[in-house]
Amino acid sequence: MGKPFVYVTRKVPEHCLGELREFAEVEMWHEEEIPVDRETLLAKAKDATGLITMLSDKVNAELMDAAPNLKVIANLAVGFDNIDVEGATARGIVVSNTPNVLTDTTADLTFSLLMATARRIPEAVNYVREGQWKNWGPLLMAGTDIHHKTIGIVGMGRIGATVAKRATGFDMEILYHNRSRKPEAEAELGATYVSFDELIEKSDYVVCLAPLTPETKELFDLAAFRKMKDSAIFINASRGAVVKEDDLQQALDEKEIAAAGLDVFLNEPIGADHPLLKYDNVVALPHIGSASVETREEMTRLVGRHCANVIVGRKPEYIVNESVWKG
Incomplete structure (x- = not known):
């Protein structure tokens, strides 16, 4: 049996996902500034256990319904208004974010x-x-x-x-x-x-x-x-x-x-x-609140760790919908 699949919706520092790669096959969208197109995201989500998403990604019922194996959505941001958290909770999907580090x-x-x-x-x-x-x-x-x-x-x-x-x-x-x-x-x-x-x-x-x-x-x-x-x-x-x-x-x-x-x-x-x-x-300014090299690298490590933790059955550090884990 192969490793679980995690898709990253934007190009992030590769070297920060080393821990995640121990537990998952990781594929990343090839552009840093251009968002993944919807068709590609829906196709990749079909096989995904985890998604590492950005604020620009609309994570709604359509996307979650296209991802029957999805267990975790790790948002590379403090905010999560791009995600239908209620819908994720109803489907038993963990939603995480990256507070504190930024x-x-x-x-x-x-x-x-x-x-x-x-x-x-x-x-x-x-x-x-x-x-x-x-x-x-x-x-x-x-x-x-x-x-x-x-x-x-x-x-x-x-x-x-x-x-x-x-x-x-x-x-x-x-x-x-x-x-x-x-x-x-x-x-x-x-x-x-x-x-x-x-x-x-x-x-x-x-x-x-x-x-x-x-x-x-x-x-x-x-x-x-x-x-x-x-x-x-x-x-x-x-x-x-x-x-x-x-x-x-x-x-x-x-x-x-x-x-x-x-x-x-x-x-x-x-x-x-x-x-x-x-x-x-x-x-x-072009929405650069947390845009330092050090912080963006640490945010990437954190979302990778969140995905890895869910895959191996450990509780992630930051869960938006805590009831999913308790349940």
Whole structure:
């Protein structure tokens, strides 16, 4: 009898799947940036015991029904809104993700995005490259201070708390809003729990790190932006759908807020003609929150280990649908 088959839906570092290869035959889609086409994925899933998936892969009933031997879906991400978890649970399929390993890296990127937007870094780089720097002026490319300002974090999970930790180094006042209070963040970081409305009204930097849920979908609409200070900077490193993008454009046009830093968008990838790219005060990134070599390699090792563990009957480190394993 041959080894179980695991299909990887995107090209990832081969050397990070050594442990999995001891227990499974592994095949990988050949492109790093181009997703596997649906026809190929459905065909490969037919024989798969495990799938290593990306946020861009739609793992729905159609795919699971095409995979009668499927035991584990290991998502190379913290989020898993691309997966029908309820459907997987009903079929007895383990769904895993990769929290913790990318916490610091994503917090680094989030705070970097805040700093780049506040201090107009991309705009200043282009200013020099385009030959516009002819002289010096007191307000040349003047941005706004970060130190001693108020940061409001919507979504105080692991990443949110780690962003707050970075904010302490800038002597910032830290406000947060979350589904539940976080006494440890209040004690360790001096963070203050406030309502959503109070947070957006008082913060100089509104940072969204909330998961996408029915409650957070389009949470940031025109009404929310109008409650912010006109000097406020909005940062989104969570999911694009938490923002009503047309409303964000209107808020920028009407100067309801000062700027926005975005690592995520409603429909990804975006093209060069995306409406939000016309604004000099919008810093747009290609969803690179956890994109460091070290972190992506560790995420790959982790999803490989999850698949290997399920194959040999060991509990994976992170299970989204815990009831499947208990059952």
